[in-house]
Amino acid sequence: MNLYEIIFYAFAVVTVGSACVVVFSKNIIYSAFALLFTFFGVAGLYVLLNADFLAVTQLLIYVGGILVLLLFGVMLTSNVVSINVKSGSLHILAAVIAVALLAGSLSGIIVMTDWFVTKSTGEITLQTTSKEIGTALISTHVLPFEIASVILLVAVVGAAMMARRERSKTNV
């Protein structure tokens, strides 16, 4: 068992364990903070998958942006009195059966399929990918890049407008 496998299993345990805490915790604050560790674990898996730029992007955007947004949402919308009641669950038995079927069939498919793998899987090739990604963003992927920028602009304008209109209405 070499270092790569030890690191992989460590990140796998962190990811799956904290994801279980996210899903099964009754307190939504605990869920939000466990999501932090899930994102960290996924970023570690990205590094193991030879994607250093994406790992840093994951940390910046998910942990720095999306998780803070989610925490703002939790703090702004949960009544302190009834926080345990509000984050309850429904249809537990049917959901457990459906999700177990889904996970079982997915795992069966993944294990039984003979995947097409080109590289020899044991070798660890560490190379920086940011230069290739930058080149691809302005050459072969320039149209999705521009569309993504427009989508981000629309999202920012839409979110700001939705949040501001309601506030001015309540103030007046």
Added chain:
Amino acid sequence: MEITLTHFLLISAVLFSLGVFAVITRRNAIMVLMGIELILNSANINFLAFSRYGGMNIEGQMAAIFVIILAAAEAAVALAIVLNIYKRFNTVNVDEISILKD
């Protein structure tokens, strides 16, 4: 035992199932959003795993970058919608907000 593509795909499948479970069982709209983030992360792991083990080093990473961009946009808009819902209905329970049905 060597780490192969199957290991990463299995972790991704577990994350996906947990995300689906959160989406379909939790009543809080913010918890539903967290489940969606888990699902998007599992999709990203799949992209990166296939791009590393399939020999196309950069294509899967480009797809994963666009998934992250869309996740950021989705989280911003969804949080704005949830805050509006909370101001109007004073709750974020997704099964109590059903006035369109009446």
